Amino acid sequence: MKGIIFDIKEFALNDGAGIRTTVFFKGCPLRCIWCHNPEGLSSKRELYVKKKGCLGCKLCNLPCDHEECQGFGRCLHICPKNLVSIAGVEWEAEALATRLLKDEAFFNSCGGGITLSGGEPLLQAEFAYELLSLLEGRVHRCIETSGYADKETFRKVIEKCDFVIMDIKLFDSDEHKKYTGVGNEKILENARFLKGTNKPHMFRVPLIPGITDTDENLRAIAEFVGEDRVELMSYNKLAPAKYESVGRKYTDLIDGEREINANLSLFKNATLRK
Amino acid sequence: MNKELYNYYIIDRKHEELRTGSIGDVAEEYSQKKLSPIERMVDRFEKMCGAEVPHIVPFEKIVMMRTVPKLPDCFTESEWEEIKKEHYIHEIGYVSNLSPNYEKTISVGLLARREEADEYGKRVIDAIIGLTDRYRAEAQKCGRDDVVEVLTQVPRYGARNFREALQFFRILHYALWLEGDYHNTVGRFDVYMYPYFKKDMYAGVYTKESALELIEDFFISFNKDSNLYFGQQQGDNGQSMVLGGIDKDGNDMFSELSELCLLASRNLKVIDPKINLRVSAKTPIETYKLGTELTRAGLGFPQYLNDDIIIKGLERLGYKYEDAVNYAVAACWEPIIPYVGNDVANIGSMNFPAIVDKAVRNNINAESFDIILEAVKSYIYEEMDDIERDINNVWFVPSPMIELLIDEKRYNNFGVHGCGIASAADALASVKKFVFDENKVDRAELIKAMDENYENSPELLHLLRFEAPKMGTDNDDADAMAKFILDTFSASMEGRKNSLGGTWRAGTGTAMFYLWHAGPLGATADGRFSGESFGTNYSPSLFAQITNPMSVVKSFTKPDLYKTVNGGPLTLEFVSSIFNSEENLEKVAALVKYFVDLGGHQLQLNAVNLESMKEAQKDPEKYRQLVVRIWGWSAYFVELDKEFQDHVMSRQEYSV
Structure with a gap:
């Protein structure tokens, strides 16, 4: 079957053990205000126009007769700086697996593998499942997920993973809804399930200044995760960079200059990723 | 690191104030006297040695610096024109890009070498001894008994220990430059210096720290006069050092000395010597990790050379196995054979x-x-x-x-x-x-x-x-x-x-x-x-x-x-921030190993920071120590012509 992917990134250094290739699933049920991959939010193919380096020649605005450009209002085949493109490529699971397995021997020699990320891979659960099945027995498979999915879906997909990296962003469901657009009940239920399995996993907490990095939130999460491994992720100051490219606006509720509260001492087994 | 020495030679470049000597122009005189080329070379060398004024900086162990900045040409322009009618002249016509046998002379001393030398060789040796004797006298005057002791032994006689061997190398290398040879490479330093190093370490003369400090002192010596050397741009001077690699029996020659050299380069962050690391499919990941730690320093070192490919390639061209296996590099990356190569x-x-x-x-x-x-x-x-x-x-x-x-x-x-x-x-x-x-x-x-x-x-x-x-x-x-x-x-x-x-x-x-x-x-x-x-x-x-x-x-x-x-070499540029964690460092090391295992030849891995380069173009004074890799050598960014700066900035950078 087909899925929609917005990027494939080799030599991804922050997505699990060893050297990995990360495949980014397009579409996400959450709307975290700090998201740094705005092109991963919508499940549809969308116009992606980089502004930096634009010569202002307006060639891309001229009408063209390429089939693939219709409906986007721009020509994708003319920018002298290659700034106009479409985020989102449809892949057949098999073709994608072949592409990702290109470096199979290398992954296996250095303890690396493939990571599914996004967007939210569980939003294309069937596709993710098929892809993971194709990779089974070949390479180490990891998923990065918000955990926002029905429990059956979650359980079925993580069964096909060798390692799970799951976010817990805000422990209070109202807060969670306020900043990510959804409550966290499903997430916590799935997290509880994950904790109860012997599936190797790790929780991640994005440290968003003044929002998720309060002692109160961190303490609640710490209590919930207990002994499990946790990675606190520093706020990505480059998060706003891509919003303009997809015609979205970044939130003004985050003060990126404010120092984050990376209070590791609240956790039993946490590290900070800068 | 000896901060005083570093500041003197690298930051403040105080020694450049002493560069007041001159032997004037010689070509016209040589031309009139119809001196043969070799007569000219020897005469000029004697003049240059004679005009040098010894100067010893209080905190340095490895002495000798240039005080006569300009080396005048041996031939007039019209003579060059005549020569070029008959001959193809490579670059500026003087010998370059070879890997000399320092080892032999360091072990037996110049007096022993003098026995077998021809008339010109003898004169050159005498000039070197004359100059180093004056250095010894200067050391005496400064109360530097340690330097006096070293210079009493070398270069007349063979080195007895690591420090004497390093000082002897400095003398020979200095003399090569002074004679007008250029792109004078360093060769397999950790191989030929190892016996001296090992002996002293075994005898407890040095701790790891004090050995490192001596090596750093020695490394600084490559940077004293380097802006006087011929090259396309500042930094293109061919002072390439090769570390690691196998010997003819297949033994890995990477040693504690190799490791200290990587460390010294990383501490000093200076553009010379240029560090090359020989590796192969058999090289353990630990060696790559040490290399990557140096990469993190941002100098564009080490450059990796794959023994598997190079030895095979050299043998294919008719090099004997025992020579091919001993390869070093020319100024940039070209494999050359120490001692017996005239490529x-x-x-x-x-x-x-x-x-x-x-x-x-x-x-x-x-x-x-x-x-x-x-x-x-x-x-x-x-x-x-x-x-x-x-x-x-x-x-x-x-x-x-x-x-x-x-x-x-x-x-x-x-x-x-x-x-x-x-x-x-x-x-x-x-x-x-x-x-x-x-x-x-x-x-x-x-x-x-x-x-x-x-x-x-x-x-x-x-x-x-x-x-x-x-x-x-x-x-x-x-x-x-x-x-x-x-x-x-x-x-x-x-x-x-x-x-x-x-x-x-x-x-x-x-x-x-x-x-x-x-x-x-x-x-x-x-x-x-x-x-x-x-x-x-x-x-x-x-x-x-x-x-x-x-x-x-x-x-x-x-x-x-x-x-x-x-x-x-293949050049890969990584944004410097990815080297911030040990975990990532290991991943970069694994990538280098992947390249070598796949049959890559040479790899140039750079940690670059585009922002610093942009800032440096605006405010050069603030970025005097920013080093970037150019083609087979590294340079201080602000000393490059703008076209080279722009090219470096436009290369592919991976931000992973």
Whole structure:
């Protein structure tokens, strides 16, 4: 079957053990205000126009007769700086697996593998499942997920993973809804399930200044995760960079200059990723 | 690190104030006296030694610096013109790019070497001893008993310990520069110095820390006079040091000394000596990790050299195994043989994109793409004919120092750079795909668009520049073209003799030709604009849409690189922030190992910070110590001409 992917990134250094290739699933049920991959939010193919380096020649605005450009209002085949493109490529699971397995021997020699990320891979659960099945027995498979999915879906997909990296962003469901657009009940239920399995996993907490990095939130999460491994992720100051490219606006509720509260001492087994 | 010494020589460059000596011009006098070339070399050397004023900085252990900045030419301009009528003169005509046998002289001393030297050798040795005696007297005056002791032993007699060996090296290396030889390489330092180091470490003379400090002192000595040395740009001076690699029995020579050298370079963050690390499929990941820690320092060191490829490639060209296995590098990356090699590693260059361009233009209406490939092949052979014809009767100014330090001129091969491989391969792949296979691009239209520098064909430009197969994206079609060109290039040299009786060696380097060859070349079928530069050395084109370093590694390991053993490294640039964690450092080390295991030849890995470079262009004074890698050497960014600065900034950077 087909899925929609917005990027494939080799030599991804922050997505699990060893050297990995990360495949980014397009579409996400959450709307975290700090998201740094705005092109991963919508499940549809969308116009992606980089502004930096634009010569202002307006060639891309001229009408063209390429089939693939219709409906986007721009020509994708003319920018002298290659700034106009479409985020989102449809892949057949098999073709994608072949592409990702290109470096199979290398992954296996250095303890690396493939990571599914996004967007939210569980939003294309069937596709993710098929892809993971194709990779089974070949390479180490990891998923990065918000955990926002029905429990059956979650359980079925993580069964096909060798390692799970799951976010817990805000422990209070109202807060969670306020900043990510959804409550966290499903997430916590799935997290509880994950904790109860012997599936190797790790929780991640994005440290968003003044929002998720309060002692109160961190303490609640710490209590919930207990002994499990946790990675606190520093706020990505480059998060706003891509919003303009997809015609979205970044939130003004985050003060990126404010120092984050990376209070590791609240956790039993946490590290900070800068 | 000895901060005082570092500040004196590197930051404040105080010693430059002492550069007041001069021997004036000598060429006119030599010309009138009709002195032979070797007489001139010796006379000038004696004058230079005589004019030097010893100066010892209180906190240095390894002494000798230049106080006579200018080395006047031995020949007048009109004499050079006469010489050039009969001879091919390489660069400035003096001997360069060899790997001298310091080891032998360091072990027996100059007096012993004097016994066997000819008249000129004796005079040169006497001049060196004269100068070092004056250094010893100066040391006495300064109350530096330690220096007096060292200089009482060396250079007259063989070194007894590590410090004496290092000081002796300094004296010989200094003398090579002073004689007018250039790109004087350091060779397999950790191999020939190891016995001295080991003996002292075993005897407890040094702790790891004090040994490191001595090595740092020694490393600083390479930077004292380096801005007086000849080179294309500041920093291009050939002081290449090779670490690690195997010996003839296959033993890994990477030692504690090698490790300390990596550490010293990392601590000092200076551009000399240039660190090269020999590795192979057998090299343990730990060695790569040590290398990567140096990469993190941002100097563009170490450059990795793959023994598996280089030894095989050298043997293929007729080098004996025991010589091939002992290879070191010339100024940049070209393998040279210590002690017995007299190769001229960088004598010529072939402009691949220009050859492909000519083949495309002359055969655009051909029935099949194979005809274009045939044309590329015949032009490469013709170009090689031209190179062979032009580079004839090569002559170097004779050098008594080199006679002293090179045992035998066993190998006299000429290296030719193969320039712009990615641009050339991409152009061929584009023409094959769009013109011949898919019929998507009209032939006449393509030629017209190139002639107009794509000014009236933005859509065609986009197709060729951004949507076409590119080397560096693990695209088999583009990579196959690169393999074809390099195989042909290598084959075109087979059976040819050069004027010194040696053969020819093909390479993948560009040196400065990525600008020089590219400048006059019009727009090409890979969507490259007229005059736009090529990638440095063995690298993707500057505008190829490259985001995946593993794909780059795969593309650039597909050709049979032992056939282009003269070399030229793949350059990968990583944004410096990725080196911030130990975990990432290990991952980068694993990537380097991947490259080597796949049959890569040479790798240049850089940690770069584009922001610092931008800032440095605006405010050079604040960034005087910012080091960047250029083609086979590193330089202080602010001392480069702007075109080199801009090129560095436009190279591919991976931000992972």
